[in-house]
Amino acid sequence: MTDPNRPYLVERNPGNFEYQLPISVKVVIDLSGRVPLLKNEREEWELPGGKLELGETPLSTAAREVEEELGLEADLLSGLDAVDSWVYEIFPHRHVFVVSYGAEYLGGRQPRLSHEHKELGLFRYDDIAALTMPEPYKETIRTWRxxxxxx
Structure with a gap:
């Protein structure tokens, strides 16, 4: 049985809860000095990425999400490398463990907006600080830069 106010706690034995988190993999992509970001339903900019699915590795999740959300060929991402990780509190009752990667895109396609987000933007690194975006994403982008x- 789970507590509806804290779904990240799963009861293993009566009265004994285990903290569980979904894993989200995000990617900072450098497109000739610009970073593609996506606007979510909370009107915040975020990095492309999504939940780790059963049978995937974080790297395969990163590749799949880049193709799904931006239409960019994952095999043309150079230097795909782990940047950092953190626990993000989306709401008080909803947390997610985020693992981020960074890469440079070497292909010729332009990113495209998928149905999963409201808007796609390409931002210079110096413009990121002023965006409405969770601070851990900004820190990841600074670290990658x-x-x-x-x-």
């Missing part, structure tokens, strides 16, 4: 520049 610093790694790419060697600083």
């Amino acid at each position: 610093q790694r790419r520049s060697g600083g």
Whole structure:
């Protein structure tokens, strides 16, 4: 039995709850100095990505989500590398464990908006700080930028 106010707690034995979180894999993609971001239903910008599905690895989830949400060929992502991870509180009763990766896109396609989001934007790194976006995403983008520049 789960507590409807805290669905991330699953009862293993009567009165003994185990903390469980869905895993979401996000990707910072550098497209010639711009980062594609997607606007969600909460009117926040976010990185492309989604939930790890049964049988997937975080890397295969990253590749699948980039293709689904942006229409970019995952095999043309160069340097796909783990950046960081954190627990994100979407709402007080809904948390998710986020694993992020960074990559440079080497293909010729332009990203396209899928049905999963309200808007697609391509932002210069210096414009990210002013966006309505959860701080952990901004930190991930800063970290990826610093790694790419060697600083």
